[in-house]
Amino acid sequence: MWLTGLPSAGKTTIAHELAGRLRTEGHRVEVLDGDEIREFLSAGLGFSREDRHTNVQRIGFVAELLASNGVKALVPVIAPYTDSREAVRKRHQNEGTAYVEVHIATPVEVCSERDVKGLYAKQAAGEISGLTGVDDPYEEPESPDLRIESQRQTVQESAAALHALLTERGLA
Ligand SMILES: Nc1ncnc2c1ncn2[C@@H]1O[C@H](COP(=O)(O)OS(=O)(=O)O)[C@@H](OP(=O)(O)O)[C@H]1O
């Protein structure tokens, strides 16, 4: 399950809430957190279009390996480009592994208020550039399996909606 959306949209928070629920039910789960991946698997990559694409393909590769071995992979990673996300979907399809895309569609105004890592403030102060959704592209998924308006519901409600989708698909 890929959770795509802007920085501070709630991807990581919702993924961990869902992971907790799934583990309680006895599922094996791994959350492939973007920051951790960038520290290890994608060390050295930046935020150019090419590097983001490479990052997303690496994570997609690992997610498919986990999923095809019975571990539910939850991926809270921005993945701003449609073609990168589609390539990941295709890899799963080719391998016969289920794949679900969830758009955490929190508006940029709400994300920049949350500003968990202070990136929106830094961008506004001219200290960084190329911030997704502000001065770098975010291509919204046109037909995700599910769209979550995190600003309209609690973390628990969002996680429950994701869980319901997995159940509906026979995945939880
Ligand atoms: N310029 C810029 N744009 C977007 N994000 C930035 C940037 N610089 C650092 N960060 C932080 O790195 C996290 C994004 O990494 P990801 O691997 O999720 O993104 S990507 O799919 O490769 O675009 C992202 O994490 P989240 O906030 O959890 O989404 C940011 O905190």
Ligand SMILES: Nc1ncnc2c1ncn2[C@@H]1O[C@H](COP(=O)(O)OP(=O)(O)O)[C@@H](O)[C@H]1O
């Ligand atoms: N309804 C909500 N859903 C998700 N996150 C929320 C909500 N309300 C407030 N938040 C907060 O917003 C922040 C989202 O940060 P995070 O999950 O790290 O986002 P992302 O992984 O998309 O960058 C967290 O501090 C979280 O507690």
